[in-house]
Amino acid sequence: MLKKLTPVIVVEEIEPHLSFWVDLLGFEIAIEVLEGERLGFVILAKDGVELMMQSRASLRVDNPKIAGEPYREHTPLYFEVDDLDGIKRALVGADVLIAERTTFYRARETIVRTSYGQVVTFAQRLGS
CATH class of the missing domain: 3.10.180.10 (2,3-Dihydroxybiphenyl 1,2-Dioxygenase, domain 1)
Structure with a gap:
């Protein structure tokens, strides 16, 4: 298991x-x-x-x-979060690739790149 x-x-x-x-x-x-x-x-x-x-x-x-x-290149990381706006405030100075988008699977997302090249998505489901 x-x-x-x-x-x-x-x-x-x-x-x-x-x-x-x-x-x-x-x-x-x-x-x-x-x-x-x-x-x-x-x-x-x-x-x-x-x-x-x-x-x-x-x-x-x-x-x-x-x-x-x-x-190989880093596998992107995907974090589901409760408060995307709070995460966005914390990411001041980060390399923001996409400030915000809404996806077809009903999530608001912010996508950043770390200093070592890792792409990280933070997502909040709509309605949560």
Whole structure:
């Protein structure tokens, strides 16, 4: 039985990319693991949502069998939210690709790109 899906985002360095998740969106660092003098792995959490970030150097040590795999472009992330307007206010300074749109599946969406190139959609269902 499946319980949960947590994306693992592989980046060269974690530190430059934490501000999007922590400072703008209010995620907390639930777990951090150093790889040498730098962060090698973190779990970020907010409101029951988790995502993981791992540096390529850490991945080579932790799981060398998959570290050599060619990582393709990031899979877009899609977050369903209760308050899209609140999220939009928090995203000041973010690279906004689409400020707002309404979809055929009845959702208001804002789409941004993180500093490491990940496309992230925040969506609020109409009527919620």
